[in-house]
Amino acid sequence: MTLQLVQVNFKARDDSALGRFWAEVLGWSVSSEGPGVTNLEPVGFDWPDPSAVCVDLVxxxxxESVRYRVHLALATTSDTHRTELIARAKELGATHADAxxxxxxxxxxxDPEGNKFSVLEPQELYRDTGPIAAVVVDCADPRAMVRFWGEAIDWTVHELTDDRALLRSVRGVGPYLEFRRAPDDDVVGSRVHLDVMSDPVEDQAKQVARLEDLGATRxxxxxxxxxxxxxxxxxxxxxxxxGRG
Structure with a gap:
């Protein structure tokens, strides 16, 4: 019985328009499970799989009333790629944020609805993550967050300091889950939160109970x-x- 980080969930004014933006930025395909919901995943992806954390826009x-502390950090493979990705995002409606x-x-x-994201300089650490290098969570105590999330999804700890912690799937694929220490006035605002799923999905209730034992609250x-x-x-x-819809 396992629990897997399967997607990040964006709250959106216009899920279709925002979905088109992120699909173009990530180079992913677009689908919809119903009105008001847009789903993004790599082309040919068989969901769920730890090789990618997908995007769900609702x-x-x-x-505007929803503010989370989660944002996406995008990987680049070279300085040229980074410059091109920033330019492409701006053409699609993104703006530069905090200076x-x-x-x-x-x-x-x-992004066009104001959700912050970062475009990273090329780094060897993120060379095989896909377009999303990391799902970043601003927090007060990275070590405490790793104690919870490391147990919750059973990912491997790759770095652990007072200021930053990195987790990744035990299979060594997909993006990292990064916990970054940030004071309240330095939190990167977004309308993005994490979605996890049990495998098998029928064990949802058992997983919820386990998470509550670890310190989660309904x-x-x-x-x-x-x-x-x-x-x-x-x-x-x-x-x-x-769960199963």
């Missing part, structure tokens, strides 16, 4: 009668445990 009436990180190894940008965000369970991790970040 239309909501008031996305206070000029010495950082990334360029901070915002959350009511007005979801009603749905197939997924909303929880918060020990720092209060919402995430969903998916």
């Amino acid at each position: 239309r909501v009436p008031d996305p 206070g990180h000029d010495d950082a190894p990334w360029t901070l940008m915002a 959350a009511d965000v007005g979801q009603g009668d749905v197939s997924w369970v909303v929880l918060t991790d020990p720092e209060g970040n919402e995430f969903c445990v998916l």
